[in-house]
Amino acid sequence: MAEEVHEHRLSSKRFTGVTSLNLAITIIEIIGGIGSGSLALITDAVHNFGDSLSIVLSFVAQRIGGRDQDEHATFGYHRVEILAAFINSLVLIAVSLGLIWAGCSRLFAQHQINGSVMLWTAVIGFVFNTGSALLLHSDASDSLNIKATYLHLLADALSSIAVIVGAIVVMVFHIYWVDAVLTIVVAGYVIYETVAVVQQTAAILLQAAPALNYDEVVSAMETVPGVVDVHHIHAWMEDEHDVIFSAHVNVAPENANQIEVITAAVAKKLQTEFSIAHVTLQLELTHGLHSARFAKHELS
Template identity: 30%
Template sequence: MHHHGHSHANDDEKHEHPVTSRKRMLWAVILTASFMLVEVIGGLVSGSLALLADAGHMLTDAAALLLAFYAMTLSAKPADSKRTFGYGRLQVLAAYTNGIFLILLTAWIVWESIQRFYQPNPIQSTTMLIVAVLGLLVNLVVFKILHSASDSNINVRSALLHVLGDLLGSVGAIIAALIIWQWGILWVDPLLSIFVSVLILRSAYHVIKDSSHILLEGKPQELDNQQIRHDLLQIEGVLDIHHMHLWSISEQEPLMTFHALIQEDFKGDDMIDVMLEVLRVKHGLIHATIQIERSNCVENTEAVACVDTAIK
């Protein structure tokens, strides 16, 4: 026979993104979209593929940043009857989508660059240099705006990678403009475009890898399930920990469920409190669902109730 302790807390609380973070993202969208138009004009006037490629990249950047801003706004909404975990995973979906866009963009840049090797176009190096320098300044500002919020948010980090790709593109365009101005070597323009594309592709791979891991209910990278099990078994009265599952809604919301076999003379509710405290203090887990058992767990033999406790 199973005995189950119960303890409940409010599961509807969400980790909202600060309003300042959303404002920063909105400013990043406005700056990126505005300068994208400048680069399109500059690329057409100068004949530079590097500038046009960077303008195309900034177009996807503006879309990526807008998508990230929209996801940040929706993720702050509380859970409802249809989405009991809320909207936090929208940010992961946005990051994954941005990663796919990055790969498609780099494929286009590489293809255009190869064509330019065979059919080089005349380039106005002075116009190219001026626009590239302005682009570098704008990208540095946007990078600074987003960098402080990127460490713990895969959505912001994926948007930041777009901006980093733009920043590298601007540096490449400046170098290409100087070389063309000094020596007239036109093939350096598509060559640097390919180099920047490879760097962007590498970043896109990591964004897609990290977001896919979350979407596939993978274990949060920073958590060690064997160490968690070991720490729980050190609690007096805990005989076994099994059926452990670790996953996350977003990078900021790791979740865990497990069954705990305890000794008969220990109270279930007290044991739950102790286990939750260990999870919170030692591993930073703020939400765990625990099923208390007093005999070995036998699956599919009877309906059981679970304990759902969220730590503030």
């Protein structure tokens, strides 16, 4: 049975470019943060360093995920990318919570900040972060792994904008607590955007059922000539693209010699009408007839 193959790979050139930009931002913001006394810059530097590690993890994961199926992974290694996206997102949430804590602490212990140094460092950070995000933008919608990394970079770009605004306020009005407030706001936004990725990747890793209308699926299968009953259905996501489906199908005794034709017809219907990538069917005559549609694990 033919399966649709999804290729969304981060090239070595893009990987090198994004990683180099993030390491450069980290160094620049640490120096600028220490020089200006800005908490937002220092925490963003830590965030950027974490992003560099995330990008490396994402790149390694997609290389592993591209391996062919073998006796150790009969469905392939695609879920390594899902696992990487899950870990990346959890790290991003943890870092963001740390930023919120640091920002709250700074609200009650304000320090004088050099707005000029803070501003120019933030401008450089914004340019570099935006460049990194743009390198991944085109691939982010098709891979949860790359999307998780892209969200890291986008969050950094937004952080830089907040720091720029904060630096201007510091320079013009000498209001130093704005540095902490903007850190808290941006970190909260990052958490909000990342929770969806955690939920989606966790569902895939836990083999949660995909969003299929199972009544329609069964009805479509039973329209194939010779099919009299469908039961013991199992469906799960291999990755964010491919649905795997298995079921027991009873056929009429007079159609027993048409098993291969019926199997091919049902599989094609599931692929074309419901975009199911991998179909496994167990065809039976009377065994399990009219059994529960969703059954406990059984030996058959």
